[in-house]
Amino acid sequence: MSEKEFFDKDFVDEDWLSTPRRQEGEVDRRSVTTDPNKSRRKNRHPLLISLLICVGVILISIFSFKKSNFPILQIGFYTGKIESLNGNSIPLFAMRDKAGRKMLIWPLEKGWKASIVPVDVPAGSEEKSIDAISIKRQGEEFLLSGNESSKGRYEGAVGSSSKKAVGHWTLHLLDSNLIRTYENTETSDINWLALKTELDEIEAKLALSEKRIPEQQKEIEKLMSYIDEKESLKANAEKKYNDEKMRAEKLKEALVQKQSEMERLEQKVRLAYKVTEMGKLVSLARESLEKDKAWIQIMLGHNVETETPEFQEAYNKAKRIVTLKRQLAEEQERIYALLHPGEMKNSVEQTEAQ
Incomplete structure (x- = not known):
């Protein structure tokens, strides 16, 4: 195949050559197509162009980036x-x-x-x-x-x-x-400098530790104060417990002493009744009561009519008199003891001395 034949076959549209030329203003019917596939192919061109532009911008950014x-x-x-x-x-x-x-x-x-x-x-690299x-x-x-x-x-x-x-x-x-x-x-210099750096780091840590020593000392003192306070509170509690225990024992002893003294005073009072004027008065009252009692018994021993109203009245009167005398004697005894406590005590002591 000759060059002319190849050119005529691949690059010349025979239909276009055989188509008569259009008049000016005439529309080519072949340019207006209703093929949907051909329309979609035409719409893809702007999308491809935009994609290529984006890729180009990215490549330019990558190659233009300067690394530190x-x-x-x-x-x-x-x-x-x-x-x-x-x-x-x-x-x-x-x-x-x-x-x-x-x-x-x-x-x-x-x-x-x-x-x-x-x-x-x-070696031999041009990397700088x-x-x-x-x-x-x-x-x-x-x-x-x-x-x-x-x-x-x-x-x-x-x-x-x-x-x-x-x-x-x-x-x-x-x-x-x-x-x-x-x-x-x-690498001797490198090693020396590395050791020097390590030494500097150690010194920096030591300096930081020394700086923290006062703070830690304060914390330790605070904790020690808590411990001391605990010990002092414990000691105070033990002391208070011992004091209260001793106080209770003393009160117990005092109570025993008071009870003993009360018993002793009771005995002295009983003895005082027999030797003091008040005691004599009480004794006379008791003798009077005994005589009244004897009289009543004598009267009851004789065959006196007890069913008569006169007898019942006399009997009730006698009982009231005896009761009143007894109450009077007790009341006089209490009043005298309250008004003359020293006299009662001295009388008892004199009696004991005799």
């Missing part, structure tokens, strides 16, 4: 500073070991921790940076990123954990004449 990196330092020692970090200027020390496998970044201020970062870059380096201070974390500004000089930004810039750092390579020659042990 820290420059790979040359082998050697570096000094510099961190400025404008919380309004301070902090000395900064850095080094890369002789083998080139590790870098150390260390802010030279109390509370900061040294950061030892491995450098996993193959690694991920941003993290440094910490008492729970706070900061990220160092930057690049090489000139030969042997590096600088960059200090960012917080929220990626906000809070300062600026600089480092420059120290003159080899000012630094001692590396020893055969490649």
Whole structure:
């Protein structure tokens, strides 16, 4: 097949060639179609275009994103500073070991921790940076990123954990004449600095512990005061118990003494009735009662009519007289005892002495 035949077959529409030319303003009937499949294919084109635009924007965003990196330092020692970090200027020390496998970044201020970062870059690689380096201070974390500004000089930004810039750092390579020659042990300096960092951490913990000692001492004293108070309360309770026990025993003894004294006084009163004037009066009253009783018995012994009203009246009168005399004697006895307690006591004592 010739080139002309191939072109005529694949790119020339024979129907279009055979179709007569339209007059101006004439509408081509073939352009107005009622095929639904062909209409749907035409509607897909804007959707595909929008999708391609979105993919392009995403790819552009990915490739245009600049990751924060820290420059790979040359082998050697570096000094510099961190400025404008919380309004301070902090000395900064850095080094890369002789083998080139590790870098150390260390802010030279109390509370900061040294950061030892491995450098996993193959020999001959053109890689000039690694991920941003993290440094910490008492729970706070900061990220160092930057690049090489000139030969042997590096600088960059200090960012917080929220990626906000809070300062600026600089480092420059120290003159080899000012630094001692590396020893055969490649990581001796790294190890020493790591131990120094660990020592700083221990000192920080000790300082924190020393700061807490007064607080703990106060807590201990408070607990001891509770213990002492408990002991004192216990001692007071025991003392009070013993005091009450002794008081009860004394009251018991006093009660026994009072009972004994009451019995003794009762005996003295009985004896006093016999020797004092009041006692004589009581004795006479009793003798009178005995005589009345005897008279009544004599009267009853004679055959006197007891059924007569006169006798019953006399008998009841006599009983009342006897009862009243007895009550009178008892009442006089009580009154005299109340009015003359000393006389009763002296009389009893005189009687006992005789």
